[in-house]
Amino acid sequence: MSRSISIEKILRGDRRTIAQAISAIENDNGSAKEILSLLYKHTGHAYRIGITGPPGAGKSTITDKLAKWYRQQNMRVGIIAVDPTSPFSGGALLGDRIRMTDVELDNGVFIRSMATRGSLGGLSKKTSEAADILDASGVDIIMLETVGVGQSELDIAGSADTTIVVLVPESGDGIQAMKAGLMEIADFFVLNKADRPGAEQAVIAIKMILGFRSHDETTWIPDVVKSVASEGKGIPEIGALITRHKAHLEQSGGLSARRTQRMKERIEEIVQEKMKVEFWNPQRKERLSRILDLVMKQERTPYEAAEELAGK
Amino acid sequence: MSRSISIEKILRGDRRTIAQAISAIENDNGSAKEILSLLYKHTGHAYRIGITGPPGAGKSTITDKLAKWYRQQNMRVGIIAVDPTSPFSGGALLGDRIRMTDVELDNGVFIRSMATRGSLGGLSKKTSEAADILDASGVDIIMLETVGVGQSELDIAGSADTTIVVLVPESGDGIQAMKAGLMEIADFFVLNKADRPGAEQAVIAIKMILGFRSHDETTWIPDVVKSVASEGKGIPEIGALITRHKAHLEQSGGLSARRTQRMKERIEEIVQEKMKVEFWNPQRKERLSRILDLVMKQERTPYEAAEELAGK
Numbered sequence: 001m002s003r004s005i006s007i008e009k010i011l012r013g014d015r016r017t018i019a020q021a022i023s024a025i026e027n028d029n030g031s032a033k034e035i036l037s038l039l040y041k042h043t044g045h046a047y048r049i050g051i052t053g054p055p056g057a058g059k060s061t062i063t064d065k066l067a068k069w070y071r072q073q074n075m076r077v078g079i080i081a082v083d084p085t086s087p088f089s090g091g092a093l094l095g096d097r098i099r100m101t102d103v104e105l106d107n108g109v110f111i112r113s114m115a116t117r118g119s120l121g122g123l124s125k126k127t128s129e130a131a132d133i134l135d136a137s138g139v140d141i142i143m144l145e146t147v148g149v150g151q152s153e154l155d156i157a158g159s160a161d162t163t164i165v166v167l168v169p170e171s172g173d174g175i176q177a178m179k180a181g182l183m184e185i186a187d188f189f190v191l192n193k194a195d196r197p198g199a200e201q202a203v204i205a206i207k208m209i210l211g212f213r214s215h216d217e218t219t220w221i222p223d224v225v226k227s228v229a230s231e232g233k234g235i236p237e238i239g240a241l242i243t244r245h246k247a248h249l250e251q252s253g254g255l256s257a258r259r260t261q262r263m264k265e266r267i268e269e270i271v272q273e274k275m276k277v278e279f280w281n282p283q284r285k286e287r288l289s290r291i292l293d294l295v296m297k298q299e300r301t302p303y304e305a306a307e308e309l310a311g312k
Numbered sequence: 313m314s315r316s317i318s319i320e321k322i323l324r325g326d327r328r329t330i331a332q333a334i335s336a337i338e339n340d341n342g343s344a345k346e347i348l349s350l351l352y353k354h355t356g357h358a359y360r361i362g363i364t365g366p367p368g369a370g371k372s373t374i375t376d377k378l379a380k381w382y383r384q385q386n387m388r389v390g391i392i393a394v395d396p397t398s399p400f401s402g403g404a405l406l407g408d409r410i411r412m413t414d415v416e417l418d419n420g421v422f423i424r425s426m427a428t429r430g431s432l433g434g435l436s437k438k439t440s441e442a443a444d445i446l447d448a449s450g451v452d453i454i455m456l457e458t459v460g461v462g463q464s465e466l467d468i469a470g471s472a473d474t475t476i477v478v479l480v481p482e483s484g485d486g487i488q489a490m491k492a493g494l495m496e497i498a499d500f501f502v503l504n505k506a507d508r509p510g511a512e513q514a515v516i517a518i519k520m521i522l523g524f525r526s527h528d529e530t531t532w533i534p535d536v537v538k539s540v541a542s543e544g545k546g547i548p549e550i551g552a553l554i555t556r557h558k559a560h561l562e563q564s565g566g567l568s569a570r571r572t573q574r575m576k577e578r579i580e581e582i583v584q585e586k587m588k589v590e591f592w593n594p595q596r597k598e599r600l601s602r603i604l605d606l607v608m609k610q611e612r613t614p615y616e617a618a619e620e621l622a623g624k
Binding site for chain 2 (some may be wrong): 041256263270289296298303
């Protein structure tokens with residue numbers, strides 16, 4: 001990419017330039033790091049909301065309606081929809097996205113889809129970086145929406161300040177099983193499509209599990225909100241709970257602690273990526289290919305090969 | 313773990329010791345690396361079959377019936393069922409596993425479930441290592457069964473010698489969308505539950521996409537096999553196609569190329585893991601925490617912090 005991306009235009013909120021900057025992150029081209037460095041001191045204003053849940057739970061609808069709710073309060077909104085590109089998901093997320101055009105046409109909302117290519121770990125990093133671009137561009141709210149199908153997708157949602165897990169009455173059977181991963185990241189649950197049979201039982205099941213949750217130092221007790229997002233029901237309640245959670249985090253010091261922890265992990269990741277690139281110079285690649293021959297002949301174990309390469 | 317695991321017992325195929333060794337891998341305790349090193353020269357005999365597909369496609373049933381088919385030919389079989397522990401999957405895989413007890417009781421079949429805890433990347437490595445244990449224990453066939461919900465799960469299936477993607481007629485809508493990831497790893501497709509409506513159209517849709525596939529150097533052309541696994545229909549055909557693909561890979565040199573490439577990636581991973589552990593010594597952790605303060609005050613960017621830590 002030879003044409004440079006204007007930092008000033010991003011700070012002014014120019015949509016085209018923001019889109020270009022996020023593309024630079026997605027494509028991992030050299031300019032992304034420079035842009036992010038220059039923008040870094042302009043980040044930290046936006047509040048980041050993670051929204052995750054199983055396919056078909058209505059995450060896109062909730063994101064859509066919440067964006068409108070924030071717009072009514074004159075807040076600027078950025079949405080990053082992370083599509084884990086499950087080869088079997090059949091592009092349902094993309095389909096949902098088409099519904100959002102009325103929000104997207106509103107100039108106060110910026111929507112961007114990011115798809116996985118290669119490692120999901122990388123996606124989590126790229127999502128945070130894209131959120132930084134939106135943050136620097138002056139949005140007040142960033143929503144990170146992702147289908148929760150694996151640990152890495154949970155990581156993405158969990159890199160938010162407030163994380164919402166959206167379930168539906170049909171999720172009921174699975175609620176016991178989902179205890180582990182979700183309880184750690186959910187600041188509260190939304191039971192969407194709550195006009196369907198089984199809604200009350202699902203709420204009870206979630207509350208029972210919440211009872212087992214060990215309360216963290218900040219003594220926030222996660223709750224369950226019911227919604228019928230397609231009709232706009234429950235959206236103000238979700239918005240109010242986000243505001244309440246934000247206030248709680250700010251007062252308790254939890255917000256700063258979360259953001260510091262996230263930054264720590266991010267720096268560690270940058271360091272490791274850097275070391276990896278520097279380590280695998282042409283000489284070491286050459287040594288690897290020679291040693292690989294010996295490993296394939298079973299004259300070395302993979303561990304011995306690694307020891308030799310790492311020079312110990 | 314103070315009690316050491318007997319290498320001899322693993323080589324003799326002692327089920328209890330094999331289970332202990334795989335647990336050592338899962339728990340990442342120190343003895344795992346030593347066991348794997350000692351066993352390494354006894355690996356390479358087993359043929360590894362990856363089976364992936366969307367939830368509910370019947371992967372477990374196909375794995376079950378294929379295992380029986382191999383048993384009829386007096387081959388010993390190891391099965392590793394990788395459960396990506398989707399917090400939303402509700403343990404369906406575990407449910408399926410209960411059906412397999414009649415195979416499991418057979419002493420010629422070893423079944424092990426491995427669940428994700430932490431990073432999926434790690435799971436892919438652990439799955440390969442568990443397969444090495446089974447390989448050294450003398451099984452002839454190893455089946456790696458995983459729900460394909462994300463890139464990392466595809467990696468697991470793709471670490472096999474032959475990879476089968478199982479679809480059902482209902483997958484039809486998604487087949488176009490799944491082009492990218494699946495075409496790269498599928499050596500052939502099974503259309504299971506082929507007695508349901510839409511089976512023919514699904515086969516046509518898959519074949520159309522296969523037409524777009526760029527043939528690799530080994531000129532293997534992937535095909536589609538129909539099955540009704542619950543009734544045993546199509547199982548001998550699947551088995552025969554695996555045998556044909558294996559013969560093709562052996563003759564073309566593709567088997568050795570695949571295994572070499574996998575080993576290359578594995579050594580790279582061991583090296584990087586090692587470097588990471590060595591890098592983050594107490595001094596560097598201390599430096600990180602000091603620099604992190606500056607980053608949070610926006611007096612450094614995360615990239616500058618990483619540069620300082622990496623000592624450049």
